[in-house]
Amino acid sequence: MIEIIAISGSLRAASTNAALLAALAANAPADCRIQVYDGLGRLPIFNPDDEGERTPAEAARLIEAVTRADGVIISCPEYAHGVPGGMKNALDWLVSRDAAVGKPAMLVHASPRSLYARAALAEIMRTMSFALYEETALEIALLGKKPTEMGAILAEDANRQAMREAVRGFAEFIRGQ
Numbered sequence: 025m026i027e028i029i030a031i032s033g034s035l036r037a038a039s040t041n042a043a044l045l046a047a048l049a050a051n052a053p054a055d056c057r058i059q060v061y062d063g064l065g066r067l068p069i070f071n072p073d074d075e076g077e078r079t080p081a082e083a084a085r086l087i088e089a090v091t092r093a094d095g096v097i098i099s100c101p102e103y104a105h106g107v108p109g110g111m112k113n114a115l116d117w118l119v120s121r122d123a124a125v126g127k128p129a130m131l132v133h134a135s136p137r138s139l140y141a142r143a144a145l146a147e148i149m150r151t152m153s154f155a156l157y158e159e160t161a162l163e164i165a166l167l168g169k170k171p172t173e174m175g176a177i178l179a180e181d182a183n184r185q186a187m188r189e190a191v192r193g194f195a196e197f198i199r200g201q
C-alpha cells in the first residue's frame with residue numbers, strides 16, 4: 025500500500041483546494057491511501073530557535089507524517105502572486121530536516137490561474153530536495169465554485185478518471201524512486 029499525505033494550502037471551510045484533495049482521496053486507486061493533513065492552522069510560526077528538542081507538538085506531528093509517507097500531494101491557492109503564509113510556514117518546518125529530502129511530491133491545482141504560486145511552490149520544493157513529479161499537472165477548475173457545485177464537478181466521470189490517473193502516475197513515480 026502506498027501511503028500519501030495531502031496538504032491543502034487553504035484554511036477556508038469551503039476551500040476548493042481541500043475539496044480537490046478530499047476527492048483525490050476518495051478516488052485513489054486501490055493500492056494507494058491518501059490522508060489529508062489537518063493541522064496547517066495549528067502550526068506555530070516557524071522559528072529556527074524552536075527546532076530540535078523544542079520542536080512544537082504540531083510541527084513534530086507534521087514532520088513525522090511527511091517522514092512516514094511515501095509521497096506528498098499539495099493543492100494550494102495563490103495569494104497576491106505568492107504562496108499563502110500558512111503553506112510556506114508548514115514547508116519551513118520541514119526545511120532543515122530529512123523529511124523532505126528525496127520525498128516524492130506532486131502539485132495539483134484547483135484554479136486555472138495561480139501561475140506565480142505554482143512556480144514558486146515548485147521552486148521552493150525543489151530547493152528543499154523534494155523529488156517533484158512533474159509529468160502531469162492535474163488541474164480541475166473549481167475557482168469560485170460553491171460546495172454543491174464543486175461536488176458535482178468532482179463527481180463527473182472524466183474528472184474522477186483524471187484524478188485516478190494522476191494518483192496512479194504519481195504512485196508509479198514513487199515506486200521508481
Ligand SMILES: Cc1cc2nc3c(=O)[nH]c(=O)nc-3n(C[C@H](O)[C@H](O)[C@H](O)COP(=O)(O)O)c2cc1C
Pocket residue numbers: 034035036038039040041042100101102103104105106134135137138139166167168
Ligand atoms: C487574499 C487573497 C489573495 C488572492 N490573490 C490571488 C492572486 O494573486 N492570484 C490568483 O490567481 N488568485 C488569487 N486569489 C484567489 C484565490 O487563489 C482563489 O480564490 C483560490 O481558489 C482560493 O482557494 P481555496 O478555495 O482553496 O480557499 C486570492 C485570494 C485571496 C483570499
